[in-house]
Amino acid sequence: MPRVVVDVVPKPEILDPQGQAIVRALSRQGVRGVRDVRQGKHFELDVDDDVDAETLHRIAGELLANPVIEDWTVRQL
Amino acid sequence: MSAPRIGVITFPGTLDDVDAARAVRHAGAEPVALWHAEDDLRGVDAVVVPGGFSYGDYLRAGAIAARQPVLRAVIEAARRGTPVLGICNGFQILCEAGLLPGALVRNAGSRFVCRDQRLRVESGATAWTSRYPPGTEIVVPLKSMEGRFVADAPTLTALESEGRVVVRYLGASPNGAINDIAGIASADGRVLGMMPHPEPAIDPLTGPSADGLEVFRSAVDAVARAVTVTTAGPRRGSADVG
Numbered sequence: 001m002p003r004v005v006v007d008v009v010p011k012p013e014i015l016d017p018q019g020q021a022i023v024r025a026l027s028r029q030g031v032r033g034v035r036d037v038r039q040g041k042h043f044e045l046d047v048d049d050d051v052d053a054e055t056l057h058r059i060a061g062e063l064l065a066n067p068v069i070e071d072w073t074v075r076q077l
Numbered sequence: 078m079s080a081p082r083i084g085v086i087t088f089p090g091t092l093d094d095v096d097a098a099r100a101v102r103h104a105g106a107e108p109v110a111l112w113h114a115e116d117d118l119r120g121v122d123a124v125v126v127p128g129g130f131s132y133g134d135y136l137r138a139g140a141i142a143a144r145q146p147v148l149r150a151v152i153e154a155a156r157r158g159t160p161v162l163g164i165c166n167g168f169q170i171l172c173e174a175g176l177l178p179g180a181l182v183r184n185a186g187s188r189f190v191c192r193d194q195r196l197r198v199e200s201g202a203t204a205w206t207s208r209y210p211p212g213t214e215i216v217v218p219l220k221s222m223e224g225r226f227v228a229d230a231p232t233l234t235a236l237e238s239e240g241r242v243v244v245r246y247l248g249a250s251p252n253g254a255i256n257d258i259a260g261i262a263s264a265d266g267r268v269l270g271m272m273p274h275p276e277p278a279i280d281p282l283t284g285p286s287a288d289g290l291e292v293f294r295s296a297v298d299a300v301a302r303a304v305t306v307t308t309a310g311p312r313r314g315s316a317d318v319g
Binding site: 010014015017018020021063064066068069 | 136137140144172173178179180182183184185186187225227228229253
């Protein structure tokens, strides 16, 4: 059974306060050189062989991501 | 004419359905409980999608609720002009369902905001705000984590130029919402989504004001007008508010 990975991140123009909090936490820990963090979501789907790419992109674009605020990628492992 | 019947939807994790039903009753309408798993709106004249944390805010706030059977029925009803109000999580659900444009994302300050919020009602040209003279200032509770309204530039321009920004935050921004937008309406003015809560603010004894009651009274008026129009026969466009 194929495993499909969908990664979802906030669009570049959308402020990501969670990512910013992580940047500040890293700085407080003394980690240097991390300028930006974007926090997203990672989905792993086990799908039947006959689920085609078009269906997978529809799943990603209509449910897993909100196209108003998020970008996504679909890849098969 | 008998009292209008206004549906109040309950999802797993909804918190404010009881307050919403109480506000409906105070406004002179009959609240009708609607259940998330049913696609039957029981013939109601208007629908309230109340606040809370439907489905634990899993995936995104409102994302799962927007895809439940009852929302399919709400979308169909909205297409026929049935007044629909989404409050807080209900607003998030209506955006996720595509009934309203834009999205609600995490507050700019990364904190849950819970306060009595000053607002300006910018437009009375909706089924839910007709009783407010435009420019009316009100105070009602705001309690949300994902309250920051965002939309792309063309959407924002359309909302502003068409007078569909219905409620705006006054004073320091509570959440970083673009243009201080607290609530927006559909193009026909029948669907309203707002982050602040009118339903606990219907009686000074139990809320910060009674400023929210006119939201529900406006809907009662809108339903009465629609019934009058139907009885009088089809008069093109006359059922539209604004």
